[in-house]
Structure formats: C-alpha cells, structure tokens
Amino acid sequence: MAEKLTGLKRTHMCGEVSDLDVGHEIVVMGWVQRRRELGKLIFVDLRDRTGILQIVFKSELDSELHSKALQLRNEYVIAVRGVLQIREDINPNLKTGKWEVVAKELRILSKADTPPIHIEDVVDTSEATRLKYRYLDLRRPVMQKNLMLRHRVAKVARDYFDEKGFIEIETPVLIKSTPEGARDYLVPSRVFPGKFFALPQSPQLFKQILMVSGFDRYFQIAKCFRDEDLRADRQPEFTQIDLEMSFVDIPDVLEVCEGFLKRVYGEVLGIDIDIPFPRMTYAEAMERFGSDKPDTRFGMELVNVSDIVKNSAFKVFSGAIENGGSVRAINAKGCGSKFSRKEIDALTDVVKTYGAKGMAWIAVEDGNLRSSFTKFLTDEEIHGILKRVQAEPGDLICFVADSDSIVFDALGHLRLEIAKKLNLLDENKNNFLWVTEFPLLEYDDEEKRWVAKHHPFTSPMDEDIPLLDTDPGKVRAKAYDIVLNGIELGGGSIRIHDQELQKKIFNVIGISDEEAQRRFGFLLEAFRYGTPPHGGLAFGLDRMVMLMAKCDSIRDVIAFPKVQNSSCLMTGAPDFVDEKQLEELHIRTVIPEDEK
C-alpha cells in the first residue's frame, strides 16, 4: 500500500525555494521527473506545478534511504524531507538550478506505471494520444502554464469589470430553445413528456432581460453551446466574457472593452497596449483589406482598378465590371522577382478556393513586364494600373475580377497567404482594431429573405432607419467587432430598445408577430415595461487565451476539450446510457439503418 502523509506537512513548493532556506530542513512533494545514479549518490528531479528541484540521496548518510530511493521511477509521487543546500554543479538553465535537497526522509505516496507520454514541453506524441491521456498531457509544464494563464485572464476580467461596476450574474443553462443561427443542444424534460430544454448559445436574451431589470451593468464568464460541425478553432462548449450596459451608446461600450484589454495584456503579459484602438468601418475594411477582420500588421492593401479597365478589350475585366462586379489588385512587393512560376500558380489556386475563376498577374521587371494577360490591355490601361498600385521593379501585381464579394474574399485571403510566405506576420505585434458599421441585414439566397447578420435585436444606425423601407441591404448596424491581428476576439452591438423599431425589423426579416411571440415572447413582453437603451459585447475567452499564450489551437487552452466529432477521447463521452434513463425521459433512439 502507498505510504501516508501522516505527520508530514509540505513546507515549500519546488520552484519557490530561495537562499533564505539554505541550511534549513524543508519538506517538498511532487512527481519524479527523472532519477540518475552517480556513484553512491542518487539524484532525483522532483516536479510540482512551480518547477523542478533536485533531491540527492547519499548512501554514506543513510544507506537504507538510498536503497529506497533506488525504487523510484518516473512519475512516482513522493514526499521528501531534507536540508536545502547550494549545489556543487549549479544549473543556470533551471530556475532552481542553484539548490538541492539532501534527503533525510522519503515517502513513496504513489507508484506509477510507465507513462505513455513524456512529461516534457516538446512532445512528438499525436494529439489523439495526448487527449486520451489528458491527465498526463496536462502535467507538461507548457500546458500547466496555459491553464494558469487562462485562470489569470479570467481573474483579471473579473477584477476589472467588478471595479467598473459590472455585476456578475449567472444566467440559466437549461433554457428554452429559440432556434436562430446555430443548432441547439437539447435536453429532454422528465417532468414534461415531449418537451425539451436547450443549452444556451449565448446569454443574449437573458442579459437584455437583466438590463430591463435595471442591473445597469452585467457581466458573466459564461459557458455557451453550439451543436455544429467543429472547425479547427471551435468547440461544442466554449466560454465567453459576456457584458451588457444600460444607458450607453457605441463609444461607451468600446471604451470599457479597450480598458479591459489594456488591463489584461498589461497585468497578465506585461505588454502595454495603446488605447483607444483604431476604428474602421466595415466598408473601409472590405475595400482596403477584403475582410471584415483585417490583419493590419502589414500593408499590401487592395486597390480598385475597375475605372481603369472598365472598357478594356480584356473581357475577363470589363465583363466582371459590366456584371456589377469589380477588378481589384494587390501589389506583392518584391515578389515578382522572388516567386517562381510554380509559386504564382499556387497563388491562383488560393483565389480559386474562394470562388474566383482565376488570377491575373503582372511581374514587374526592369523595363519589362512578365504577365498572364497584359497583351490584352492598352498601354494606357497598363500604365494606369501600374501607377495606381505604385508598382516598382520586382513587384508582383495580382488581380481578381468578379463580383465584389468574391473579389474581396479571394484577395483578402491571397493577401494573408502572401504575407505568410513573406513572413510579414510579426508575432510580437498586437494590432487591435475595431470594425464598425456592419451591415444590419444580409440576403439569404436560399430562404429568399433578409436575415439579421448579427441577431434580430441589433440596432440599426439612427440615420439609416429610413432605408429599412427602401434599401434594407444598405442599412448599417450599431454593431462592432474587436479584431486582433486578423482574428475576431469578440463582437457586440447596441440593441433595439424601442418596440416599434423592433417590430419593423421583424417585419423586414420576415418574422411574423406570432413567430416573434413564440420565440422571443418573454423579451418582447419585458420591453413593454420600460427598457433602457443598452448594448454590450462578448469576448471569446478560449480564443483570447489562445492568442495570449501563442498557441495554435484552442484545445491547448481548454482543460478537457472535445475533438472534431465532438467526442471526448479521455472519458469516451458521449456514450450509450441505460434504457431506463431514456424511458424516464420519454424518448427513444432512432438509429439510422446504416449506423446499426
């Protein structure tokens, strides 16, 4: 049986000894990182969450103890009492490399089988194995650091918003299903046969209710759920830093959020970020970067050359413009001389991924142009273009001609692809950016109706309200996203607090009074009894921590993440349950024929 702790109390964490402790007896506990023998000495690296401390067992001092130490294997859990001393061979690479404990007592608290994962920062183990043995994977110092960083970010968020007068209020997890946007996770009710709860996709409706309730400033670090097929950076359950404020307009929300980001970057990472952040309208972001979350760490902006080529004999160009689209270009500085023909063809594949039919290009050489299409253009057109994109010898000019949306999407991604190739994505830059004035509505070609781009409670901009009747696609919303280095960290909006306006919006997006009543009845009812102007925002905590920890995957900043198919490799969830459980919930499973 394992030895007991009885009578022994830990005095120090491994990483927290200091010169003050030298000569004193201390007690440390942790895992055996490794054991080495050197003549009559046994050295053990003892690991806890703060670091590694060397323990030495000397047979000349206590041969019995020395023999016991010989039993130790990697990942054994032990307690050691001994005297701290300065090492003979100081290890400058280790925080605690200056000291060691000369053991006087050893207790083996728990033995360990040989672990299937090395407990080291760099491992070549597959992610599947890491997730199956997550408890071992989480012992790796880098994973411990990630989760401690996450803890710190959440703590600073709570400190900050508390200081700013926000009240953290828990909203329910078992709620009513109000399908819009993503798919709900459902929970069958035992008490009401045939009825279901849903898990919240966000606390949106409840936080608006809390504003109606007069809480003025709400905040919550909230678990949210979406039953969607997972992309690399999505999880079925994810965490938001969610906030809402009353009696505010856009600048008030942005200011509070900027203050938070400055605080959290400063306090957690020691990075001083400048506020206020630049603000850019959605229209400008698309025009200049082809994206509503532009990475502004580098230039290579989109240039519209439609006016120059609108009458061109090159039908790919003039035709696109005739059909209401545009011709735009980016100038990849220096790439004309740098990229091979094969590399340029690969760029063409990139734009095709985003729906473009092809990519035209010009490599500018000294007094010469290498090009896929300039033979179809007039000299005037060519010079107009080169001047517009500020071409210099060595540059590569890439063009896409199509509908605006495809041109933006293709060139926006091409720009990022080229920047990656050129190593322009500086990891040490933190380019925060507000993108504002999103379109309120977008046309759903399948459903043949306007739908809310954000959600149906988003307020239009005051001056655009008349456009709701005449040109809904032009209506801009009081919505904003916070973008960091081209990644969306969060977003929000000012909400509609006027019942008439809310009705009008439902009208425009084709939600009937009955449907609105059925889905959001309680919120609309609440709005009848005095609703303050309000707005808010939600940050994606997983993504924020991922960026702060410089990880590639949110799975590395979540203790027990799910994989692509939404299962948990460690526990085997989801799993079959007893038939009796289903009976009590008044449901029966219907297994598709091909899955039986």
Add this chain to the structure above:
Amino acid sequence: MAEKLTGLKRTHMCGEVSDLDVGHEIVVMGWVQRRRELGKLIFVDLRDRTGILQIVFKSELDSELHSKALQLRNEYVIAVRGVLQIREDINPNLKTGKWEVVAKELRILSKADTPPIHIEDVVDTSEATRLKYRYLDLRRPVMQKNLMLRHRVAKVARDYFDEKGFIEIETPVLIKSTPEGARDYLVPSRVFPGKFFALPQSPQLFKQILMVSGFDRYFQIAKCFRDEDLRADRQPEFTQIDLEMSFVDIPDVLEVCEGFLKRVYGEVLGIDIDIPFPRMTYAEAMERFGSDKPDTRFGMELVNVSDIVKNSAFKVFSGAIENGGSVRAINAKGCGSKFSRKEIDALTDVVKTYGAKGMAWIAVEDGNLRSSFTKFLTDEEIHGILKRVQAEPGDLICFVADSDSIVFDALGHLRLEIAKKLNLLDENKNNFLWVTEFPLLEYDDEEKRWVAKHHPFTSPMDEDIPLLDTDPGKVRAKAYDIVLNGIELGGGSIRIHDQELQKKIFNVIGISDEEAQRRFGFLLEAFRYGTPPHGGLAFGLDRMVMLMAKCDSIRDVIAFPKVQNSSCLMTGAPDFVDEKQLEELHIRTVIPEDEK
C-alpha cells in the same frame, strides 16, 4: 418613437450624488418610481440600481418641459439633465433625501405599460406572478441587493482562493453519464446516433483528474445539474464553490475553508466570525442533537435514558431497547407550564412525521408530574430520568423510544420545532460547525448492499481500514460537512489515492471490476500514473448566499430560478421543439397515453 441618448452622457448614478455636486449640472437616468404634482411643480422619484433621487420640474422655469413631465408614468425610462440642489423638505429616510435635481431637460427613452408588480421591497404578489414577470421582480431593490450580494460573495471567493494559490479551471458541461446518486440530465448526440452526453452533477471526477494532472490546488464556481423532484431549497441547476487540494489531509482542507468563510463574512457582511470552528464527530452530533447538521445556537440536547428504563414494565420503552433501539429524551425548559395539551399533541404529530410511533412526555409541575405514561414506571425510574435530564418545575420532557435512527431523526426534528416555537433561533448568531468522521458506507435495504454514503472515492479513516472486512458499517470516512445554524453549507472528503484500497472499496460496495471500468475507467486509469494524496470540498453557493441575505428561499438569490416542476415561468422552458431538431438528434418522443 423613443427619444435618443444622442449627446447626453450620464454623469451620476441616482444614489451617488453628494454635497460636492450641489449647484452643478448633472445628468441622471433611470426609471420613474412615482410622479406627484404639487401646484406648479412636478416631482418625480427617479430610480436606478443605486437608489432614488428626486427630480423637480418647475412650470415657471420651463412650461414646455413641465408639460412633457406630465406625460410621465411609473416605470417610464427617462434621462434628466438639471442642477442639483438641497431640498427644502429633506427626507431623512432616504439616502439621497437631502438633494433634488431641478430639471432643464427631459428625454423619454422608453414608455411603460402599467406593471403587474409594484416595484417595492414588500409586495403581496404571488411568487408565480413574480417569476413570470421576473424582469420586474428583479427591479425591486431587495432583489437587486440579493444578486449584488451574490456577486460579491463569488468575487470574494475568487479573490481568496486565487490568493491561496488555487487555479480556477473550467471542467466540461457535456460529459459522460456515470449514474450514481441523483438522476442525470441527458443531451442526445447528433454525431453519434444513440449516444448521449450527461450534464455534470458535480465536477468530482474532473477535479480529481486535475489533481492527478499536478495542478495542486483547483477551484471553480461550477454549475451542477440534478434531475430530481425539487424540494423547497433545490434547483435543477445549482452552483457550487468547488475546490480540491493535493498533498493534504483533513486539517489542511478545513483550515482553507474556514479562512474563506471568515473572509467572505467579514468582507461582504462586515461580520467577524471566529475560527477555527468547533469540530464534532458524526457520532457525537447524532448522540447530542439527533442530526448530522446540528443547530448549535441553542441547547435542548438529546439525553439517553435507555439504561434507566431498560427493564421497565413500560413495554414501549423496554421493548424498544430489547429490539436494539433506545429511549431518549429532550428537556424543553419551561414548556411544561407553557404548552397546552393541544400543543403537546402537535409535538406528537411532529415525531410521527419522522417515523416514531408516538411521543411520551412528562410535564414537571411543582411537586407533581403531569404525564402520559409515568404510571407505568417505578419511582426509581422516574427519579433517574428526571435527574438525568436535569428537570425543574415547569419543564416538558419528551421521549421517543424506537430504533436509534428513528429516535435521532424524530427528536432531532422535535428539538428544532420546539426551538422555533420558543424563538430560540437567533438570526444574529452564526454558529459554524464541522461535522466529521461520517460513516463511509450505509446499507441499502432495497438493493441489499453497502453503498457509499458520500461517493465511492471517499477515503476511509486509516485506522478503520481493517474494519472493511469485518464490519463495514463501522468504517468512518475522512469526510466532513460544514454546518451553519443547522444548515449544511458544504461538504467534502479526503479521497482514495491508492489503487488497491480503491479496488477494495468497489468490492465492498459490490461494484465489479467491469462496472468500475465502464463507469470510472478513465479515473482508475489515471490513478495508475502517480496520484498525489488529495481532498476537497464543495460549498453550495445558492444556499450560502440565501443564508447571508437572510432569505427563506434560494429562488430569491438566483436571477432566473425554476419552480417545483423544474419549469421556468418567465420563458416557458421546457417547451416543444421542431420535429426536425429531434430527427437530427436521432430521437423520438414517447408520450405516455395519459398525457396525450
């Protein structure tokens, strides 16, 4: 349409004006609590979450503004710009009763229908109406205070545990069903037909995994879920302050928890509580108070008189003892002369509720005994009893004779009932108490086997381990509950970290190796790779806040609680969902015939 905020920024909350602001222009926003006319003046009490401030509209200053103010009704949302001045008629009952705002501008931000609930602390509205219109109910200052208190308790918990080196780690909400104890809420998987996630009843397994992962000190304010029929103080989703520590034994956990309670009572309520708390074994608690959560604010302890009456001619007494039970009494001081026969009969009903067949009693009068049964006793027996219970004239001695468990339960509750009648439950006392050394196992008469009283990972006390083979019912656990004024605030234990011992426990409670593997396989697997000794505790946050706020129901400290049948009266959850949603989840509902 509602008026806009444009150009107006709130400068003060209603409750936060001071003499420094007198003579200055301020902007306040909030809800109209009430409007009064007094000649050419209109007074409006404006309410926000900080308090109420009087606004005055003077027709002599601005008749147009005065007319506009005439439109105001209760719960209209308005913004007011004006100059703060000292009131002529200072209201000393109001925090802000000294000042008023002379209005220069009024904007009606939102109108309001007549609310179905008065926005006042004391309402005679039914709880059902309050919950249906929760957004109005939550406007009541007392409810706002409750939720702000809850926010503060959670904040202090996070501050405290962070300072003590605990890391808050989010454990998953979509987990594997491991039925034990309460019923799981289930979530059908869309990706894996026929499989289900469960919602966690607690993060127990995950927090133990985190100890195996080396996080050393974990903490989380966690949502937990139990699909049980609700009692008054239960909710389908509830919140725990959950913690776990490595390399500790019982005193380490208790000390950390005592520190937390001292901190939270001090910081939130300004109440200095003494630590360490008294500790009492389960055996002593039952013996003295008939309860494992004794209310120690008053005496009236149980007294065992079995030895005195074991040979009595009164078969009710001697028979109970013969059958292995006991005869115990409580002395309700002064109640013999106070309680009518009818009141005493009501006490008999109380003990019957808890399974006793009846209650024997003696009312001690000056030189005389009024009694239901003393005629069957000898003088020696009577004097023995009176001496044992320290009877004095005026006292009422109540007896129950039955099996120990019924005697404890009946007298334990009787004691509380009498204390309530006598007003002995001092609201201003905070009697914290640790109850320790709970039985590890209890016998399940239905399943005819030993079951874990707490959960199967609870460690037995070292010295009781041999009893597992010989007398399992006698094995005490390293389990502890924290009790406040007779209410369980939380509980926990030191866990088993030794694989051999764990196997033995599974054996004793009849869990086969296969079953253990199927249900807890990942935890048992984890334990193979080096497990530190660990233990922890979970506080019930809802109940803790309820007690701190001196509320009678946890529903008053939860923003959006469910009612008895686990439905939400505000949103109508649970509800029917689209057939398409169920199809995607591979389930079908089975409605019982009588519910169709």
